[in-house]
Amino acid sequence: MPTKPELALDPVLEVEDLKIHFALRGSGFARLLGRDTGTVRAVDGVNLDLERGEVLGLVGESGSGKTTLGRAMLGLVAATSGSIHHRPGDGSPDTDIAALRGKALRQRRTRLQMVFQDPHAALNPSMDIETAVGHPLVIHKRASGDELRARVVSALERVGLVPAEQFLSKYPSDLSGGQKQRAVIARAIILDPEVLIADEPVSMLDMSVRAKILQLMLDLKDDLGLTYVYITHDLATAKFFCDRVAIMYLGKVVEIGPTAEIFAHPRHPYTQALLKAIPDVDPNKAMPRDLPRGEIPDAARPPRGCSFHPRCPLARADCGWEPRDLKALVEEHWTRVPVADYEREHALVGGLADLDHSENRAVVKPHGGTVADLDALFDRIRTENAAEPLWQGVTSITATEDGLVFEFAPAAEVPLRPSGPTEVACVLYPPDPS
């Protein structure tokens, strides 16, 4: 599955089937009874390689798991299962970061460093810049005294905080946002790492400063031979900054490939929607009218099949339609009818609790009427928008004594599959028969 066949592959990090689940605490009573209170699948089966010298973008909305994945690469979050193999460039032995603990992990982290999102929070307000930037050297006992100061000065000079002597005794509150972010980057490079994980490094900065910090990071990459993981929700900077991009949605990579290909020919409907939704400064470009509805779902209760199907404008019958989607559709219908109609219909179907699950069959009981009334109601909703993709996923609607029975089509598996130079997880891109 090489995405850049012209390059000799030399992965510095290999993520294999990584899963990071967080247990929900639930109520004290439920825990007392040992009841399963649910898990949030923050990262849910991710495979990817980080090639030496590249900039890999992890792009997604909040809740997509991109930050958790990035932190896991540093061992800052414990993996539930899977592995993250680190192959250092200096000849030291390969290790699975996901299995490391304690001192070994801290030692390994000198090779992998992080640049945080909020420079105002990432620097200790009571530590001057010299102490803050030199702190990693002190922690790892790499330098002290004059050598420590010399290395701090050289790191500050590298990130453009010159004359460095002027900045040594300053405190974070004396610095502008861009200067703070430069100091954070200086601290990250002072141990001579090979990989920098940058989590939204410019999103807290003003427009006029962002370009400067990105340029600095590009220069550092060339000078120091770094490899970057660039975590962002901003596709525009990702397009500019990254060699490869992985689009994440609800804990999974849905599309990954060379940046130019993903932006020129986005394959996954989610990628296509994201690209269309970016506000553009060109006023002649009209706003898209066909935006995906709704928001990223709850990772504790992910949708059946493809996680994007409830919002997908191109969804088919086998995308994993479920009763919850029908519930959302009825609620959406209620935003279009007069209040009096809503009250009548609401009384008929009750609270829609019958539809609040993700099995492949649902029974809606009539509350204030007959099954025939229910049938007529759903018929009305259906004719309102017959093109709604959900109806393809409903295989049958039967009126029984219990109520109206909905059967849903089975969900297709959607693993990442090669499609041209990229890989994409979508039923619209079936496996290549050859």
Next chain:
Amino acid sequence: MSETVIDATDLRIWYGTPRGPVRAVDGVSFSVGRGEILGLVGESGCGKSTLGRGLLGLLPEGAKMDGELKFAGDDLLAMSPKERFAHRGRDLAMIFQEPLTRLNPLMRISEHFTETLRVHHPKMSPADVETRSLDVLRLIGIPPSRWRAYPHEFSGGMRQRLMIALALVLRPAFVVADEPTTALDVLVEAQIIKLLHDLRENFETSLLLITHNLGIIAEACDRVAVMYAGKIVEIGDARTVFADPQHPYTRELLRSTITLTTDGLHSIPGAPPDLVSPPSGCHFHPRCPDAMTICPLREPAMLARDGGPVHVGSNDVACWAANPAGLSDADLAPLVREELSVADEA
């Protein structure tokens, strides 16, 4: 343009600090017509949020405001606090940035709406409150089945919709939206922008949309005001300003915005000034690539693009380079200045 809803002339807002007064808004004039969306764009610290709050009289203790601020012909600044309070909510409303911190977690959505409506219409019956609220919620895209839900039961985008509905339920003539989409994801942001853009069809509301995102202005606004260091430096039709910016700051800001079509990184040298002691003359001159000898000496006046006086609906700019009439050759000579060090830039 149709009738004017908000007409601000020479507004100033300042507040005291131990280092001296901060002139957050420093002589700003603009007007907003009925059903119009005016975008207010600028970097952090330029005074755009202070201006938005000042329009509603929501400034913190210690802040002072003067100038003239007319709402439908009446000067809000000349009114007693009580009279101003009566306007707030009913005629002038605000949509805040972080919806979760603005909704009371212990109150149902129905209670939020009841409280809002009852304060301004004490005699409204509960049935009327519900009908009126549900009507607004419906138009904003929130199903009536969620009427009795609590704020935590809604997603981020839905909460922002709730904030918009709460601001609109009193049918105000003018709404200030301060960075309404900053905390939201790209797709939800686009949904909310579309919603704000469509507001006038359903509500006939005028909107001041404050943002640092130029893309949002281009998508949603009729007119745009570009603010720098407490002053509006350019104002006009959004398409015209974006297609042909007259002020160097507008031009450089557009160039430094990273978009999908960006193929080179560009940034503005230097940093925005400290508003306690802003630069002399044109506030932008220390960072301006086109600065001339006159720029630090005299402040340029706001003039229409053709050099004539400002009038309703004109595209205006305050820059010597855009309107050089009456300047001598010596005034027009490039400004000689010391090199900026990299340290100042960051």
